[in-house]
Amino acid sequence: MAAAVFALGLPAPARAEEAPREIKLDYAYYSPESLVIKKFGWLEEEFKPDGITVKWVLSQGSNRALEYLNSGSSDFASTSGISALVSRANGQPVKTVYIFNTQEASTLLVAKDSTITSVPELKGKKVAATKGTDPFFFLLRALNAHGLNKNDVQIVHLQHPEGRTALERGDVDAWAGLDPFIAATELEAGSKTIYRNPAFSSYGYLNTTDTFIAKYPQHLQRVLNVYERARLWILAHPDEAIAIVAEASKQSEPVIRQQFTRANFTKAIPDEQHLGTLKATAPLLLQEEIVRKGTDLDTYIGELVDDRFARVAVETQAKAKGQ
Template identity: 25%
Template structure:
């Protein structure tokens, strides 16, 4: 059993959501959307904005600590859709996961960062030479690590990159088993506000800040109307969240079990906005895929244009 599969089993939790708007054929039961989530983000967003009122399908939520186990669940058909960063989406698609990217958002990349202990002597990316860095393989943390090393004239083999899930890497950083932790929000804000870590290198200038809502090919064939409605509700809820920062941050803290201070910090500095999947966005995604190819993490070039489904509209 893989580490990501163990995470899927350990962290999986289901929640049935609310009543009716999309109609189903007479005699059929209501559709069920199996929605994956990372650290409760989408669920908190929708519940805070009261965006699940009147839906015509049920939602079964499954929470994951990172993109890797979420991608594995998508590949297995255990979930229909879920949020995933650009780099792990590429990793999953290159591995043959049958998904399409149906919605895109962009955030300030600061919180996708390489962290060190507060008393660490490391000051810049160049100081990572010969040091150990913990992160998830194929994650946006892994991507930022490779970009940070390249910006400092270093190669991956100049460091010791250890692939660990977030909880294990956090512990390894605390006890000194690794020198640095490459991670993302809300883990960055949690580590900062608890005093356990500081940002050595932020993702600004290194990562695009792009993330997606991905859906399986099977779900797209059977539940397209449900997915379209779900995406519209997520986008509207995102707009609401930045108009009600305190309220949303409190709900986020409660649902994902972190401090209100960390919840608000990671939310406010993200400045997440959903945007159309256009040619410029696809080009940025292709650059990320080509960087992974150059880094040796992909065996052959991934043509990303075919991995998008552009027929989903955003609310006006």
């Protein structure tokens, strides 16, 4: 594996790569790969011979995942692409190394009995969203597409599960949701989607840091090889994957099956589709002052992604399967 890593263009160390005592990862209900890996103990199995322990921390949204990454509580963060970009632009050493889901990440929902049917009708209304996550940026893009901005609505900042609860209780007029909570409120409470646009999603990015890449490239590669194993396993065993996500998230299997209708596990390597939505959202991030005025977001988009390890992971698993 060392040869494969150096073939990526990374400098060969003068001595054997230092090994971490522990590898810390997040798991999230919006990242089925993480749940599959955790369920089967594949990373523990991978690193046990080296005496390296694996620690898991639950991320309930991109904002939390990035907090853990940037504080050192985790070495990996499962986030939306926009969230990773904003973090990078704000000075954090976030680096995207893998795509875990090219999914439709968010929709705008209202309660079952709501008379609201369109985005313009949200003007002056309360809308729940989790700041710093894909649904939050989805909301901004949806408003912008309809001639509105964040000041035209009252954004109530709640974590995703609380946003669902607030919608169903009538505490807010709409909610920019995230699966599996979108699927749960659709099936269990009759909540209605009033706006969807898959092109406004920024997809599921697996991130680490510049430091981890520089210090532990071989260990990073082994983590991504396991992620790729999980992605292929999900594609081959969707029903079993749905059962695993349902068990972990404490949602019903019909809810997770609904979630999977918006999921796409066919791409692991960041490509122009993923970067395109970042570029399309960049002007809005400046306009809404999500990043500092004058920030050169094109530069940060170029710095954000390192796809070399994902490419090796895809090739490694394809060879293992004889493809």
